[in-house]
Amino acid sequence: xxxxxxxxxxxxxxxxxxxxxxxxxxxxxxxxxxxxxxxxxxxxxxxxxxxxxxxxxxxxxxxxxxxxxxxxxxxxxxxxxxxxxxxxxxxxxxxxxxxxxxxxxxxxxxxxxxxxxxxxxxxxxxxxxxxxxxxxxxxxxxxxxxxxxxxxxxxxxxxxxxxxxxxxxxxxxxxxxxxxxxxxxxxxxxxxxxxxxxxxxxxxxxxxxxxxxxxxxxxxxxxxxxxxxxxxxxxxxxxxxxxxxxxxxxxxxxxxxxxxxxxxxxxxxxxxxxxxxxxxxxxxxxxxxxxxxxxxxxxxxxxxxxxxxxxxxxxxxxxxxxxxxxxxxxxxxxxxxxxxxxxxxxxxxxxxxxxxxxxxxxxxxxxxxxxxxxxxxxxxxxxxxxxxxxxxxxxxxxxxxxxxxxxxxxxxxxxxxxxxxxxxxxxxxxxxxxxxxxxxxxxxxxxxxxxxxxxxxxxxxxxxxxxxxxxx
Numbered sequence: 133x134x135x136x137x138x139x140x141x142x143x144x145x146x147x148x149x150x151x152x153x154x155x156x157x158x159x160x161x162x163x164x165x166x167x168x169x170x171x172x173x174x175x176x177x178x179x180x181x182x183x184x185x186x187x188x189x190x191x192x193x194x195x196x197x198x199x200x201x202x203x204x205x206x207x208x209x210x211x212x213x214x215x216x217x218x219x220x221x222x223x224x225x226x227x228x229x230x231x232x233x234x235x236x237x238x239x240x241x242x243x244x245x246x247x248x249x250x251x252x253x254x255x256x257x258x259x260x261x262x263x264x265x266x267x268x269x270x271x272x273x274x275x276x277x278x279x280x281x282x283x284x285x286x287x288x289x290x291x292x293x294x295x296x297x298x299x300x301x302x303x304x305x306x307x308x309x310x311x312x313x314x315x316x317x318x319x320x321x322x323x324x325x326x327x328x329x330x331x332x333x334x335x336x337x338x339x340x341x342x343x344x345x346x347x348x349x350x351x352x353x354x355x356x357x358x359x360x361x362x363x364x365x366x367x368x369x370x371x372x373x374x375x376x377x378x379x380x381x382x383x384x385x386x387x388x389x390x391x392x393x394x395x396x397x398x399x400x401x402x403x404x405x406x407x408x409x410x411x412x413x414x415x416x417x418x419x420x421x422x423x424x425x426x427x428x429x430x431x432x433x434x435x436x437x438x439x440x441x442x443x444x445x446x447x448x449x450x451x452x453x454x455x456x457x458x459x460x461x462x463x464x465x466x467x468x469x470x471x472x473x474x475x476x477x478x479x480x481x482x483x484x485x486x487x488x489x490x491x492x493x494x495x496x497x498x499x500x501x502x503x504x505x506x507x508x509x510x511x512x513x514x515x516x517x518x519x520x521x522x523x524x525x526x527x528x529x530x531x532x533x534x535x536x537x538x539x540x541x542x543x544x545x546x547x548x549x550x551x552x553x554x555x556x557x558x559x560x561x562x563x564x565x566x567x568x569x570x571x572x573x574x575x576x577x578x579x580x581x582x583x584x585x586x587x588x589x590x591x592x593x594x595x596x597x598x599x600x601x602x603x604x
Contacts, residue, residue: 208233230512255330289459310347336363401549445567450476504541
């Protein structure tokens with residue numbers, strides 16, 4: 133049910149509201165009265181999941197056709213609640229479990245409002261990770277495929293020049309990570325956000341955290357105050373001060389799940405293992421689900437690299453994805469996993485938010501996440517859009533306290549995974565130790581190779597500098 137949120141921070145009234153009122157939208161008397169009106173309107177919005185269609189939510193025919201081409205049969209709960217409010221021109225705080233169609237909930241209204249009032253640089257969508265930005269950009273392009281919508285995806289790790297050329301074409305929608313967007317605002321000639329009508333923050337709780345503070349402040353300074361702001365996430369911060377930083381104007385809170393909900397079709401278990409035999413149990417677990425597509429989460433980049441090589445030495449196809457890889461490698465790994473070229477993707481939390489890989493059957497938390505919110509996002513990679521899935525968290529004697537925190541956050545006790553037989557698991561321990569030795573050797577060779585290349589580059593630079601001086 134949509135719950136209007138009373139905002140106390142920004143006193144400045146928006147321009148152009150009168151026109152919105154004439155179009156049958158909510159009037160703007162005192163804040164209290166607006167909240168009362170919103171309450172009465174909320175009850176009239178369609179909430180019956182069986183009856184609601186995109187057309188009944190107010191989506192225009194062109195976009196209904198695009199939605200059919202994308203094979204979206206009917207709107208999800210978050211889309212049913214958010215789209216009517218968004219089409220009325222309200223600011224939205226959207227809270228729903230992962231895999232529930234949040235991208236569609238903000239992309240459809242933005243593209244429809246763009247059709248009514250065509251202009252360049254109409255919307256900016258911010259996301260915390262590069263891969264999520266690419267995915268959102270693809271969704272916008274698919275929704276706008278019938279109306280020639282132009283989008284630009286601006287992320288770190290790729291050439292600034294190519295992105296500057298894309299921005300010079302003045303696209304309708306810019307999807308970006310905050311840091312790279314600030315780089316372009318400061319360095320790309322002629323690029324500005326003065327005409328932006330919509331600012332979207334996907335995975336908003338992550339964007340409003342300390343990591344993106346500086347970049348986000350710079351972006352909020354240059355975008356107009358007279359705009360619509362959408363915040364969407366599976367886990368939302370409760371700190372009002374953080375939400376006020378996004379400059380929301382009398383937002384509507386659309387909540388179709390509690391703060392820590394996981395998908396209904398998700399089976400969650402834990403596997404209690406001795407630390408000494410952790411890799412042995414992990415190999416047995418992955419072998420047990422031999423026909424499953426698996427995502428494995430670790431805490432560190434080195435851990436992901438090591439585990440991926442270890443699995444290869446155990447004879448299992450795997451690929452890794454982490455922050456120390458360049459952007460081309462990261463996108464290559466993700467597309468290889470999506471295309472089912474590799475059965476196992478070993479990754480850090482860089483892949484835990486928002487990524488939609490439809491075929492993931494099993495999520496393994498090799499390391500228990502330090503932050504309980506990260507658990508929700510990790511296990512949300514499976515059981516998406518009404519499908520079923522499984523998540524298994526490996527818990528050693530050193531992880532018990534961390535795991536209890538996760539259970540407390542979820543508000544329930546998880547069942548133990550009991551399908552592995554201890555004697556069979558430990559029978560393969562010698563083979564696992566051999567694979568670990570081979571893994572360490574390969575990692576050492578890689579390290580030596582990179583350091584040798586670095587030394588050669590340094591020597592080459594020094595030689596070229598010396599040559600220039602002699603030439604003078």
